[in-house]
Amino acid sequence: MINTRLEHNKCQVANPTQLGLMFEITAPVAPVNEAATHKTKSLIFVIDRSGSMSGGPLEMVKSTILDTLPRLNPEDYISVISFDDEAKVEVSLKQVKSHDMARVAKQVSRLQSGGSTNIELGYRTALNEIASLPRGIETSIILLSDGHANAGITNPAELSQIATKATEHFVSTSTIGIGQSYDENLMGALADGGQGNHIAAIELAEAVNGLQAEIDGLLQKTMADVHFTIQLGPDFLGRKSNIIAGRRMKKWNKSFGRVETVLGDLSSGQQKNVFFEIVLDGHELSNPGIKQGIKVTYEYFDVLTGTTISKDETFEIELVDTENWVEPVRDPEILAELKLVRIQEIQRQAFELYQQGREKEADALLEAAGIDLREFMENTELGMRSSRRMMNQSNSLMEFSMMQDINIKRKRMNEYRSRVQRDQDDFRDKDNQ
Numbered sequence: 001m002i003n004t005r006l007e008h009n010k011c012q013v014a015n016p017t018q019l020g021l022m023f024e025i026t027a028p029v030a031p032v033n034e035a036a037t038h039k040t041k042s043l044i045f046v047i048d049r050s051g052s053m054s055g056g057p058l059e060m061v062k063s064t065i066l067d068t069l070p071r072l073n074p075e076d077y078i079s080v081i082s083f084d085d086e087a088k089v090e091v092s093l094k095q096v097k098s099h100d101m102a103r104v105a106k107q108v109s110r111l112q113s114g115g116s117t118n119i120e121l122g123y124r125t126a127l128n129e130i131a132s133l134p135r136g137i138e139t140s141i142i143l144l145s146d147g148h149a150n151a152g153i154t155n156p157a158e159l160s161q162i163a164t165k166a167t168e169h170f171v172s173t174s175t176i177g178i179g180q181s182y183d184e185n186l187m188g189a190l191a192d193g194g195q196g197n198h199i200a201a202i203e204l205a206e207a208v209n210g211l212q213a214e215i216d217g218l219l220q221k222t223m224a225d226v227h228f229t230i231q232l233g234p235d236f237l238g239r240k241s242n243i244i245a246g247r248r249m250k251k252w253n254k255s256f257g258r259v260e261t262v263l264g265d266l267s268s269g270q271q272k273n274v275f276f277e278i279v280l281d282g283h284e285l286s287n288p289g290i291k292q293g294i295k296v297t298y299e300y301f302d303v304l305t306g307t308t309i310s311k312d313e314t315f316e317i318e319l320v321d322t323e324n325w326v327e328p329v330r331d332p333e334i335l336a337e338l339k340l341v342r343i344q345e346i347q348r349q350a351f352e353l354y355q356q357g358r359e360k361e362a363d364a365l366l367e368a369a370g371i372d373l374r375e376f377m378e379n380t381e382l383g384m385r386s387s388r389r390m391m392n393q394s395n396s397l398m399e400f401s402m403m404q405d406i407n408i409k410r411k412r413m414n415e416y417r418s419r420v421q422r423d424q425d426d427f428r429d430k431d432n433q
Contacts (some may be wrong), residue, residue: 001026002226002298006315007335009327013288013321016240020334021230021294023274024385027223027266028286028304039224039303042077042137043215044093044126047111048145050084054113055176057146061086064211065108071219072096077137079129080107084114085151093129119145119186120152120159123173127166138170140218141194142211146178149186156186160193167250170290172196174214178207180407185355188414195264197424200415202408206428212427213427216267223266226300230276232257233292235319238281246275246341248421271385272423275337282319293317336386339376340393340420343369347417350400354410365400370397392429402430 007020047053047061067082072078079093090107091099126141133139144162154160163173173194175187178201191198197214201207230243236257244258245252251262276361278294291315299310320326346369353362373394377387397418419426 001028002300002311004296004298004313004406005331005332005334006294007338009293009315010318010320010325010328011236011282011293012325013282013286013319016279016281017323019278019280020338021276021278021296022334022337023228023298024261025223025226025266025272025274025390027221027268027270028302030220030222030268030304039078039221039301040073040075040137041090041218042079042093042139043072043218044079044081044129044139044141046081046083046126046141046143047112047120048084048117048119048122048143048147049082049111049113050145050147051113052117052147052181053145053178053357057207058111058113060204060208061211062108062111064208066105067212068215069101069105069108071215077133077139078104079126080104081122081126081129082111083118083125085116085118085121085123086114087118089125089129093132109378110271116150117145117147118151118362119143119149119190120154120162123162123395124157124188127162127171129170130166130171132173136170140171140196141166141171141173142214143187143190144176144178144207144211145176145187146182148181148183154186156183156189159186160189163190163192163194167193167195174198176201176207176210176214177256177411178204180411182411184411188418190257192417192421195248195422197422198412198415198418199427202411206211217270218267220268221265221266222303224301226263226266227251228259228261228263228274229295229297230259230261230278231295232278232280233294233317235283235286235291236280236293236317238283240279240281242277242279244277244279246277246337247344247423256349256405258314270425273337273385273389274423275334275341277338280317286319288319288321288324290318291321300397332380332382333386336376336380336390340389343373343393343397344417344420345422347397347413351410351413351417354406354413359406366397367401370394370401373397392426 011017074097080091174196199210350362
């Protein structure tokens with residue numbers, strides 16, 4: 001289900017006016033023990049088997065993958081890549097129905113730890129496997145590592161560029177950093193570039209639960225290919241008109257006064273708020289009055305019913321001359337979402353300060369942002385959904401400001417920043433599971 005909200009419906013003559021447009025999305029809940037139309041997917045595990053992964057970390061990864069195998073649809077594709085200073089295709093990319101799954105399980109069970117860590121080689125080997133897929137099938141790469149890359153490309157920005165290029169071929173990349181020694185910059189950059197999730201699994205249990213949550217999200221999708229078109233009306237196409245996304249989107253095609261953008265897929269019961277900041281600029285030839293303001297179209301594939309759902313909606317906007325302008329009443333839910341969007345920039349600034357060793361400044365910045373969110377909540381009447389989102393973020397910001405171990409703080413912050421950019425639930429929060 002998608003509900004569309006507009007912050008207000010007025011624009012001032014000769015003065016560009018900002019307002020928020022928000023899509024509140026709730027994915028249908030998949031029924032238990034009932035077959036749904038299946039969208040074939042491809043899943044590739046890229047596993048660090050360097051020496052530091054010996055023992056608990058590698059055994060955990062193997063166990064979780066083995067638990068996942070029986071849940072895959074026969075039409076899905078699966079592959080397993082392992083790497084240290086070399087990369088090996090343990091399980092080639094084929095449909096589950098074409099595999100001897102008992103042999104696949106045995107191959108995963110036999111994984112042994114080895115030498116150094118060449119993340120680039122492991123990742124490129126996975127990308128090479130994808131070349132054999134039929135056109136149009138989406139692939140999710142899940143890369144797990146507990147260390148720093150010490151062979152191949154080790155620059156986070158360069159690896160991020162490789163992952164970004166892969167998204168053009170329907171490939172997303174998620175990463176799970178295990179323990180306290182992995183390179184959070186590199187693992188975070190891969191996930192950011194690959195439009196996937198990053199999980200900071202400081203404790204081994206977090207690696208188990210995080211990997212399981214990531215797999216659940218991939219296997220339980222009930223809304224697919226969610227996309228939007230936003231078109232400004234001709235009376236509001238002034239020189240300063242603009243449409244700005246409040247979060248990262250999978251695709252973004254923009255022309256003057258029009259945006260076509262793709263959000264992607266949502267899992268069973270998942271909730272997302274997708275926010276756009278609209279700048280309306282009354283055209284110089286327009287006269288005051290009520291006009292066709294913003295036309296929005298959304299469309300998605302309902303996996304449960306096997307049907308495509310689409311809807312058009314047009315919002316009328318009143319163009320008001322300066323003499324009669326009165327500040328409009330604004331939707332508090334959109335004001336709350338705008339606050340959360342603005343917080344992303346504060347998180348980015350704080351993360352950079354931590355990287356520079358300016359911890360006190362970063363702590364103060366996060367604490368002030370957390371307090372600001374709480375004060376906003378106390379003075380604004382909000383629904384349960386917005387209140388919960390704001391409280392969760394406020395609590396997280398305050399917790400980060402008080403965290404003592406800077407190494408763990410950077411890792412947690414990197415995951416948090418990635419999660420907030422994509423409006424993802426924290427798998428640690430039982431209320432959101």
